[in-house]
Amino acid sequence: MISAWSVADVRAAEEPLLAAGVPLMDRAAFALATQVLADLRARRRSVRGSRVSVLAGAGNNGGDALFAGAVLARRGVAVRAVLTSDRVHDGGLAALRAAGGRVVDLAAAPERVRDVAAEVSRDDVVLDGLVGIGASGALRGRAAELVTALGEGPWVVAVDTPSGIGVDDGTVPGPVLAADRTVTFGAAKPGLLLPPAAHLVGDLTVVDIGLTLTGPPAVRRLEPSDVAGTWPVPGAEDHKYTRGVVGLVAGTATFPGAAVLAASAAVRTGAGMVRYRGPDAVARTVLAARPEVVTAPGRVQSWVIGPGVPPTADDADDGQLDRGRAGLAAARGELAGLSRGPVPAVVDAGGLSFVAESCPPWFVLTPHAGELRTVLRRHGEDVHRADVEAAPLTWARRAHELTGATILLKGAVTVVVGDGVTYAQADAPAWLSTAGAGDVLAGILGTMLAGRSAEVVEDPALAAEVAAGAAVVHGLAAERADPGGPVAALDVAEAVPGTVAELLASRGA
Numbered sequence: 001m002i003s004a005w006s007v008a009d010v011r012a013a014e015e016p017l018l019a020a021g022v023p024l025m026d027r028a029a030f031a032l033a034t035q036v037l038a039d040l041r042a043r044r045r046s047v048r049g050s051r052v053s054v055l056a057g058a059g060n061n062g063g064d065a066l067f068a069g070a071v072l073a074r075r076g077v078a079v080r081a082v083l084t085s086d087r088v089h090d091g092g093l094a095a096l097r098a099a100g101g102r103v104v105d106l107a108a109a110p111e112r113v114r115d116v117a118a119e120v121s122r123d124d125v126v127l128d129g130l131v132g133i134g135a136s137g138a139l140r141g142r143a144a145e146l147v148t149a150l151g152e153g154p155w156v157v158a159v160d161t162p163s164g165i166g167v168d169d170g171t172v173p174g175p176v177l178a179a180d181r182t183v184t185f186g187a188a189k190p191g192l193l194l195p196p197a198a199h200l201v202g203d204l205t206v207v208d209i210g211l212t213l214t215g216p217p218a219v220r221r222l223e224p225s226d227v228a229g230t231w232p233v234p235g236a237e238d239h240k241y242t243r244g245v246v247g248l249v250a251g252t253a254t255f256p257g258a259a260v261l262a263a264s265a266a267v268r269t270g271a272g273m274v275r276y277r278g279p280d281a282v283a284r285t286v287l288a289a290r291p292e293v294v295t296a297p298g299r300v301q302s303w304v305i306g307p308g309v310p311p312t313a314d315d316a317d318d319g320q321l322d323r324g325r326a327g328l329a330a331a332r333g334e335l336a337g338l339s340r341g342p343v344p345a346v347v348d349a350g351g352l353s354f355v356a357e358s359c360p361p362w363f364v365l366t367p368h369a370g371e372l373r374t375v376l377r378r379h380g381e382d383v384h385r386a387d388v389e390a391a392p393l394t395w396a397r398r399a400h401e402l403t404g405a406t407i408l409l410k411g412a413v414t415v416v417v418g419d420g421v422t423y424a425q426a427d428a429p430a431w432l433s434t435a436g437a438g439d440v441l442a443g444i445l446g447t448m449l450a451g452r453s454a455e456v457v458e459d460p461a462l463a464a465e466v467a468a469g470a471a472v473v474h475g476l477a478a479e480r481a482d483p484g485g486p487v488a489a490l491d492v493a494e495a496v497p498g499t500v501a502e503l504l505a506s507r508g509a
C-alpha cells in the first residue's frame with residue numbers, strides 16, 4: 001500500500017527532527033540527485049556532459065533543488081539554475097555556485113522568460129523546484145510564466161511535488177509542469193495520488209528522510225499484494241452461502257447487456273452463486289451467457305443494484321426500479337426473507353436514482369462524475385460535472401457526508417471515500433474506458449463484498465477497502481485481457497479468474 005499524509009502531518013513529523021538539527025534538506029537533496037543521476041545514466045548513458053536545469057522558487061523546495069544541482073554539477077553535469085523569485089534559498093544557491101553551476105535570475109530579467117524557457121526545453125533533465133508543500137493556490141508570477149512557456153521535451157523531475165498542484169486535495173488550479181518522475185520526501189502527499197493532479201506526477205519515488213508519520217494516512221492506494229493478502233480462499237467446509245451469494249438487479253429489455261456483463265463478472269470473480277432479479281427476457285439472455293446464474297428468489301450476501309437500469313420509471317425500467325428498491329431495503333436488513341439481516345450493496349447507474357435517504361456505509365455507490373453530480377444535486381448541492389472532475393476528492397467526500405454511503409467515484413483514477421478512509425486507485429489502463437466496464441466493476445465488487453459480507457457490515461471502513469480492492473482487480477483483469485490495446489468489457493470479466501489466480505500465487509512469493 002502507498003500511504004499519503006497531509007502537509008500538516010508531514011510538517012509535524014519534520015518539526016522535532018529539525019529542532020534536533022537533523023539535516024533533512026541534505027538527505028532530500030542527496031536522494032534527489034542520486035535519482036537524477038540514475039535517470040541520466042538510463043537515458044543518455046553518460047552523466048558527464050549532460051545538461052540539467054534547476055527551476056528554483058523562493059522556499060525550501062527550491063533549496064532542495066539547488067543543493068541537488070550542486071551534487072550534479074560536482075559529477076560533471078552542466079547545471080543551470082533558473083530563479084523565479086527575488087527570494088531564494090541562500091545556502092542552496094551558494095552551494096550550486098561553488099560547484100560551478102550557472103545562474104539565470106528571471107526575477108531580475110523578466111523579459112527573458114521565453115528565451116530561457118526555450119533553452120531549458122533543450123536540456124536533458126529539468127528539476128522542478130518552484131514550489132512544494134508550501135504552495136498556496138495556483139502557481140503565480142514568473143514561475144507560472146516560465147511553466148506556461150516551457151514546451152514538451154526534457155525529462156522533468158518534480159521535487160517533492162509537481163509545483164502548483166493542490167498538495168492536500170489533488171486539484172490543479174493553474175499551470176503545472178507535467179513530471180516524468182516525482183521524487184517526494186518523507187512520505188507521499190495526497191495530491192500525488194489523487195486526480196487530476198495524479199496525472200501530472202509520472203513515476204512516483206518516495207524517499208525516506210527519517211520522518212516518522214503516526215496516525216492514519218489521509219489517502220491510501222492499495223497495491224495488488226494488499227488485495228492478494230485478504231482474498232477469501234474457500235476451504236473444504238465452504239459452500240455457496242459461505243462463499244457469498246450475489247443478488248443482481250441489472251438490465252432491462254433495452255439494456256440487457258449490462259446484466260450479462262455484471263453477472264459474468266460476478267460468476268468469474270468466484271461468487272458462491274448469482275441470483276438474477278429482472279424481467280424474463282433479460283433473465284433468458286443472462287442464462288444463455290452464464291448458465292450458473294439462478295433466477296429464483298432466496299438469500300443473498302450482497303446486492304448489486306442498477307447496472308443497465310434507467311434512472312426513471314418512465315424510461316421502460318421493466319419493473320427494475322421496484323426490484324432495486326426491494327433489494328436495497330433487504331440490504332438495510334428491513335426485508336426478512338431476502339437476506340438474514342443487513343448485507344452490503346453496490347448501487348450503480350439507475351440504482352443511484354433512489355438513494356436519497358441516509359445510507360449505511362456498507363452501501364457502495366459507484367457513480368462516474370456525471371452521476372455523482374446528479375446525486376449531489378438531489379441533495380441540494382449546486383454543482384456541475386466539471387466541478388466534480390476538477391475536485392473529485394472534495395465532491396466524493398461531500399457525497400459521503402450527505403448520504404452516509406461509501407462512494408466509489410469512477411475515473412482514470414478512482415477515488416473511494418468511506419468512513420474515515422480515502423483511497424485513490426490508478427489501476428485502469430486507458431483502454432478500459434469503454435461501455436460496459438462499469439457493469440463489470442459492479443459484478444466484481446458485489447462478489448468481493450459478498451465474500452466478506454458480515455465483516456463489511458460490522459466494520460464501517462471495510463467497504464471502502466473492498467471497493468478499492470475491486471478497482472485493483474478490475475484494472476489487473478483489463479491488463480490481462482489485453483495488454484496494450486483495445487479491451488472489451490466481457491473480456492475483462494473473463495480475465496478475472498486468471499487475475500485472481502496470479503494474485504493468490506503471489507502470496508507465497
Ligand SMILES: NC(=O)C1=CN([C@@H]2O[C@H](COP(=O)(O)OP(=O)(O)OC[C@H]3O[C@@H](n4cnc5c(N)ncnc54)[C@H](O)[C@@H]3O)[C@@H](O)[C@H]2O)[C@@H](O)CC1
Nearest residue numbers: 024025058059060061131132133134135136138139140160
Ligand atoms: N521543512 C523541511 O525540513 C524540509 C522541507 N523540504 C522541502 O521544502 C519544501 C517546503 O518548503 P517551504 O515551506 O519553504 O515551501 P515551498 O518551497 O514549497 O514554497 C514556499 C514558497 O513558495 C512561494 N509560493 C507559495 N505558493 C506559491 C504559488 N502558488 N506560486 C508561486 N510561489 C508560491 C511562497 O511565497 C514561499 O516563498 C518541501 O516541499 C520540500 O521540498 C525538504 O527539504 C525536506 C525537509
Ligand SMILES: [K+]
Nearest residue numbers: 128131159161
Ligand atoms: K516542486
